[in-house]
Amino acid sequence: MSEEFIVKTVKLTKEYGQTVALKNADIAIRRGSIYGLVGNNGAGKTTFLKILAGQTHATGGSFILMGEDNEKGYKKARKRTGAIIENPGFYPKLSAKQNLEYYRIQRGIPGKDIVDRMLEQVGLSGAAKRKFEKLSLGMKQRLGLALALMGEPELLILDEPINGLDPAGIIEVRNFLLKLNQEKNVTIIISSHILTELQNIATDYGFLSKGELVEQISAEKLREKCKAFLEIKVTDAERYAALLETELLCSNYKVLPDGYIHILERVDNVSDYSALAVKHGIGLLSFEMKEINLENYYMNLV
């Protein structure tokens, strides 16, 4: 399979009665990428992932999954997909290994040794005999990964896998996913409501808000966009803002409630901005180049 996009949706829509969980979403996920799906609670992340995994049906629009565009084709594609959406439903009294063995048989995956290989791959060989209920949260998440990876998928769909993990657990899961992506070229779709959790791992982002895809952007472009802005505090922010528009033809700025002004364009010409204040007798209280924090970028977006 050599198509560029492993997933491509056109106006994908899901309505639950009156609730529109996903609305006309055009999402394109490159093969080999780690796609960070970011959105607040209720933004529609789980709904989108469930549609891909076949756990619910779209009510509008269409999608292509691994080159397939109909139910029969999706079934084939899903055999090459691993997903952890909500609780995988492990048995608390069974050991890590017994749980995997149970699902291996249920899914008709041949070869008993795959269970040991998967446990090893996620670093759980030492805890193979431990009951599920006695595993740490990080270990439980990794066991979920082992289950999702059992069919040796090309596409891995993970709904909030980092949720509830401590910092060490986050690093552990993150490194594991990076390795999987880089060494085995597994495409990963990973959702989170915290953008910064994904910033060391995602190569592309889709931002969902109230069911709508508000932006889709590569990590590289996002970094570029977040590069720099100028933060100015003047004695008369309103007059200064008006002058920005009329004299410097600057429209990409924001006046914050605390009187600070953020200028997001032509930040290379900083002297123009200080000269403007001086020319009109407006006091310049502070003047600083800053980076946009990813979380702020996202908050502005939604």
Ligand code: ATP
């Ligand atoms: P969260 O991070 O809270 O899981 P999310 O971004 O994954 O949020 P979804 O779970 O996809 O969001 O939910 C999107 C919207 O659809 C929400 O308003 C939710 O209440 C609604 N919704 C989801 N599943 C159902 C369902 N089975 N029946 C009715 N409404 C639903």
